[in-house]
Amino acid sequence: MxxxxxxxxxxxxxxxxxxxxxxxxxxxxxxxxxxxxxxxxxxxxxxxxxxxxxxxxxxxxxxxxxxxxxxxxxxxxxxxxxxxxxxxxxxxxxxxxxxxxxxxxxxxxxxxxxxxxxxxxxxxxxxxxxxxxxxxxxxxxxxxxxxxxxxxxxxxxxxxxxxxxxxxxxxxxVDGIYSVDPRKYKYAKKLDAIDYEEMLELSSLGAQVMHSRSIELAQKYQIPIYVGLSNSNIKGTIIKGVNKMNLESKPVTGLATSDDDIAVNLKEIDGNINILSNLFETIASRKINIDMISQTSPINGKVNVSFTVPKDEQEECMSIIKNFSNERNISIDEDITKFSIVGIGMKNTSGVASKMFKLFSDNNINVKMITTSEIRITCTISQKDKNKAIQIVAEKFYL
Amino acid sequence: MxxxxxxxxxxxxxxxxxxxxxxxxxxxxxxxxxxxxxxxxxxxxxxxxxxxxxxxxxxxxxxxxxxxxxxxxxxxxxxxxxxxxxxxxxxxxxxxxxxxxxxxxxxxxxxxxxxxxxxxxxxxxxxxxxxxxxxxxxxxxxxxxxxxxxxxxxxxxxxxxxxxxxxxxxxxxVDGIYSVDPRKYKYAKKLDAIDYEEMLELSSLGAQVMHSRSIELAQKYQIPIYVGLSNSNIKGTIIKGVNKMNLESKPVTGLATSDDDIAVNLKEIDGNINILSNLFETIASRKINIDMISQTSPINGKVNVSFTVPKDEQEECMSIIKNFSNERNISIDEDITKFSIVGIGMKNTSGVASKMFKLFSDNNINVKMITTSEIRITCTISQKDKNKAIQIVAEKFYL
Missing domain, CATH: 3.40.1160.10 (Acetylglutamate kinase-like)
Known part of the structure; x- marks a missing residue:
């Protein structure tokens, strides 16, 4: 009781x-x-x-x-x-x-x-x-x-x-957490258990099952969360700490995609780190979540910077950026899908990224931006390539 | 300001x-x-x-x-x-x-x-x-x-x-307070001002313009209330104290009808005043508003009692009454319209009630129950007679 x-x-x-x-x-x-x-x-x-x-x-x-x-x-x-x-x-x-x-x-x-x-x-x-x-x-x-x-x-x-x-x-x-959204990949497998970290990456990447802050909170206090169908006997998924899990050798646990962002590209802005950090600080102070950030090496002291912003915060974000860059140098790319793979096992497995990018290249899928964490690889691709990417990656990584 | x-x-x-x-x-x-x-x-x-x-x-x-x-x-x-x-x-x-x-x-x-x-x-x-x-x-x-x-x-x-x-x-x-609901009597006159007491009687009698408790409260603290159309220049009605009003000689200011009640008739119940007061106390303790009460003189110690109850409280009320009377002796009359005329001037004018009942009798309208206050006469009639009653009374009393 x-x-x-x-x-x-x-x-x-x-x-x-x-x-x-x-x-x-x-x-x-x-x-x-x-x-x-x-x-x-x-x-x-x-x-x-x-x-x-x-x-x-x-x-x-x-x-x-x-x-x-x-x-x-x-x-x-x-x-x-x-x-x-x-x-x-x-x-x-x-x-x-x-x-x-x-x-x-x-x-x-x-x-x-x-x-x-x-x-x-x-x-x-x-x-x-x-x-x-x-x-x-x-x-x-x-x-x-x-x-x-x-x-x-x-x-x-x-x-x-x-x-x-x-x-x-x-x-x-939904009746639990799947390696891939089953609406997007019909062979997706339901997980009995998933680690907080993995779930966190998945849910912040567009797997809409759970509010990501709830996972952070549960992880902090080590509260296991059961996720399942209401009024059903179908067994769902438990989100818990990795130490409680039977760690499998599989490096990738899940895959998530999201079409909720746009990419902002800033061309030839002053490479002075103060200006950029100022920009990002100002954006952050308005509680706008900038997600992926990538920057090229400076040429003549000028750099190109790209980052993604939630679509519904585009307007507010643009009003800030205009104070930092010439409008001519700002461009918006609305045709992006954030594509991510996640797995605690990645920590101990090398070559996951290269395997994925090889797959994309073999299938003529262009990768626009890339960011990674210890247990996650995220890239943006064109929305038309989303379904193909899901199929080939899910198959390759047994999701 | x-x-x-x-x-x-x-x-x-x-x-x-x-x-x-x-x-x-x-x-x-x-x-x-x-x-x-x-x-x-x-x-x-x-x-x-x-x-x-x-x-x-x-x-x-x-x-x-x-x-x-x-x-x-x-x-x-x-x-x-x-x-x-x-x-x-x-x-x-x-x-x-x-x-x-x-x-x-x-x-x-x-x-x-x-x-x-x-x-x-x-x-x-x-x-x-x-x-x-x-x-x-x-x-x-x-x-x-x-x-x-x-x-x-x-x-x-x-x-x-x-x-x-x-x-x-x-x-x-609505653009103000009328002597009669203008939907029911097309010649109804809008009042520039009306006394708290009159308004109170009208609103508790089914003139749905104002919550009657609001009038009581305004009267207690002598706050005038303006009632009118939103977004309009049409002049509405002020509800205020009679001492601030130009008291007219007209005895009847307003007329109101309501179909929201049913009548409960209790036959041959014990005329002992304790039993009746017990019954009404119990009903009141459940915050059910009994409105009109009439009782006939006792015959062999037994009396007939009728009272009205809001339709939506009928069920709760019946569950109480059953403890006080034999079910055989309880009857419900759903075909009632409460018909009321109101006017501060009635205090100083006699014969208003008889004038109204004469009108009803001349027009074959049966009156079922009657209650009166200093400034109000209320009776119940059959719903089919409602419109006729409104027309003849409004015309007779210049409403």
């Missing part, structure tokens, strides 16, 4: 009937003797609907108000799920971020959780209640409503598991 | 375009030198949509969770309106009940406002912000989200006007 923190994604609560089914599942789990704390996302497309309301008001809606608006989606699903449990004769209570003081800091729309006051939750569990909490939202020290960014409910769940010393289960519309 | 509290109803903010228009209106008002605090209802049919979601879960949804659910509608419109003002380059901030501690007590779904902490509002006004607050909602001492009942945003607005020592303006989809 312990505390189980379960998170249900938007697709698991997208209709009243699905909510009723989750309520039944929760009651079964409760009857097995578990104390249950449940984090819910907004129903189905609610968050998108709220955003499009805001976009009807402004192309660039005020961020404090946008957070206040978006937080309502989770409040709704939360109250409905609690209602559904009570309707079945079991005790339940819903809490918003305000009610359990999910304290956040940082910028609206991408706040970090500083702390959660779990007193009320513990009291409610003691009374036998199933506790339902609103994911994705928090409150900053000014009392403003904040949100944690897309997929933030995963992080809410892990944070609650940390504070409650419980286990964490993420229920979603 | 003073503080103006304006309330905009759901139909005034039912679309993004309407919200943008309200934003412009507010900025104009602000530029005239007013400090503006705005209370908004949920957009259009949002509250009904939320209720139907809840009804999909349960015929009788848990009331704490229902309040939590329903409160989200106002949070949304609040954030959107503030965004719209900021989009036009003016400063604005939205506050939920939590953020300004709209403290309530009483039962979920019909809470009363105990207090509001206006510190944050005053600070924001000082900084030149237009303050947008969520109507209809509050927080009780347990930290639960509560709502004030249908139309509760009016009460939120008056309460804020009281606490901020401001004036109160209610903007809605």
């Amino acid at each position: 312990g505390i189980v923190v379960q998170k249900y994604g938007g697709s698991s609560v997208s209709t009243i009937n699905k909510i009723k089914n989750i309520a039944k599942t929760l009651i079964n789990k409760k009857e097995e003797g578990n104390d249950l704390v449940v984090v819910v996302s907004a129903m189905g497309d609610t968050t998108d609907d709220l955003i499009s309301l805001a976009k009807g008001i402004s192309k660039n809606p005020d961020k404090r108000e946008l957070d206040a608006l978006m937080s309502t989606g989770e409040m709704m699903s939360c109250a409905l799920l609690s209602m559904a449990i009570r309707e079945l004769g079991y005790d339940s209570i819903s809490y918003t971020a305000y009610q359990i003081d999910i304290r956040t800091s940082g910028q609206y729309g991408k706040c970090l959780i500083d702390d959660i006051d779990v007193t009320k939750i513990k009291e409610s569990l003691k009374k036998g209640k199933i506790v339902i909490t609103a994911g994705f939202q928090g409150v900053n020290k000014n009392g403003d409503i904040t949100t944690l960014g897309r997929g933030g409910s995963d992080t809410s769940a892990v944070a609650l598991a940390v504070k409650l010393n419980g286990v964490c289960e993420i229920y979603t519309d | 003073g503080i103006v509290v304006q309330k905009y109803g759901g139909s005034s903010v039912s679309t993004i375009n309407k919200i943008k228009n309200i934003a412009k209106t507010l900025i104009n008002k602000k530029e005239e030198g007013n400090d503006l605090v705005v209370v908004v209802s949920a957009m259009g049919d949002t509250t009904d949509d939320l209720i139907s979601l809840a009804k999909g879960i349960s015929k009788n949804p848990d009331k704490r969770e229902l309040d939590a659910l329903m409160s989200t509608g106002e949070m949304m419109s609040c954030a959107l309106l503030s965004m719209a003002i900021r989009e036009l380059g003016y400063d604005s901030i939205s506050y939920t009940a939590y953020q300004i501690d709209i403290r309530t007590s009483g039962q979920y779904g019909k809470c009363l406002i105990d207090d509001i902490d206006v510190t944050k509002i005053k600070e924001s006004l000082k900084k030149g912000k237009i303050v947008i607050t969520a109507g209809f909602q509050g927080v009780n001492k347990n930290g639960d989200i509560t709502t004030l009942g249908r139309g509760g945003s009016d009460t939120s607005a008056v309460a804020l006007a009281v606490k901020l020592n401001g004036v109160c303006e209610i903007y809605t989809d």
Whole structure:
């Protein structure tokens, strides 16, 4: 008997009937003797609907108000799920971020959780209640409503598991973590387990299964996360530390692609490192995530620099860059797919990169930018080459 | 230069375009030198949509969770309106009940406002912000989200006007208070002013323009309320104290009808006053509003009692009554229209009731129950007679 923190994604609560089914599942789990704390996302497309309301008001809606608006989606699903449990004769209570003081800091729309006051939750569990909490939202020290960014409910769940010393289960519309997105590669294999680091690389690279901050948090506190289908007996995937895993010889565990970025190319800018670091600092201070950065060696003191930026931050980013470079020298490449392979095993296996680039070259796939980490190789390629690249790499590395 | 509290109803903010228009209106008002605090209802049919979601879960949804659910509608419109003002380059901030501690007590779904902490509002006004607050909602001492009942945003607005020592303006989809609902009687006259008492009787009798608790509150603190169309130059109606009014000789100011109740008839119950007072106390303790009560003189110690109950509380009410009376002796009459005429002038004019009942009798309209107050006469009639009754009474009393 312990505390189980379960998170249900938007697709698991997208209709009243699905909510009723989750309520039944929760009651079964409760009857097995578990104390249950449940984090819910907004129903189905609610968050998108709220955003499009805001976009009807402004192309660039005020961020404090946008957070206040978006937080309502989770409040709704939360109250409905609690209602559904009570309707079945079991005790339940819903809490918003305000009610359990999910304290956040940082910028609206991408706040970090500083702390959660779990007193009320513990009291409610003691009374036998199933506790339902609103994911994705928090409150900053000014009392403003904040949100944690897309997929933030995963992080809410892990944070609650940390504070409650419980286990964490993420229920979603996929039945686990695959080596490659099965929609993109039909022979993709489901993994029984994956290391935090690998999952982190995969999820920050566009494998949309999990919010990457949730993995970081789980890794920090060594909380294993189960990821699986809601209302199903199909076995999912456990995300845990490598020391707990049966390390296989396979160097590459997963593959991920993302079309969510554009590449910014700056031509012939002053190679003075101060200017570049200034530029990147300014961009970072606006909390824009620059991802891949590559720079060529200076010629006559001038360098060419390329980096990728999320599409939806292109505008804000460009307004910064214009202060650092002549507009003539800025070009944007919208035709990029970020293509990454990930594996703890890469640390001990050489030649993975060269093997992949040989494959690309044999198949006439042009590689534009390259960045690597100890357990990851990422490059950008043209979007038309994406599917071919997935097929040949997945096959070659037995994914 | 003073503080103006304006309330905009759901139909005034039912679309993004309407919200943008309200934003412009507010900025104009602000530029005239007013400090503006705005209370908004949920957009259009949002509250009904939320209720139907809840009804999909349960015929009788848990009331704490229902309040939590329903409160989200106002949070949304609040954030959107503030965004719209900021989009036009003016400063604005939205506050939920939590953020300004709209403290309530009483039962979920019909809470009363105990207090509001206006510190944050005053600070924001000082900084030149237009303050947008969520109507209809509050927080009780347990930290639960509560709502004030249908139309509760009016009460939120008056309460804020009281606490901020401001004036109160209610903007809605009608251009003022009419002697008779103009949809029911096309010759109805709009009133320039109406006394609190009269308005109170009218609104508690089914004239849906205003939340009756808001009138009580305004009367208690002698805050005049302006009621009119949003975004319009058409002059509306001021609700204020009779001592400020030019008292006319006309005994009847208004007429209201309501089909929202059913009549409960209890036959041959024990005439012991203790039993009846017990019954009514029990019903009242569940916060069910019994409205009209009439009782016939006892025969052999037994009396017949009739009273009206809101349709949506019929079920709860019946479960109580069954403990007090044999089921055989309980009958329900669903075919009733409450028909009321109201006027401060009635205090000084005799024969109003007899004049009305003579009219009914001349026109073959059967009167079922009758109750009266100093300034009001209410009876129930069959619903099929409603329109005829409105026409003949409105004409006779020059409404």
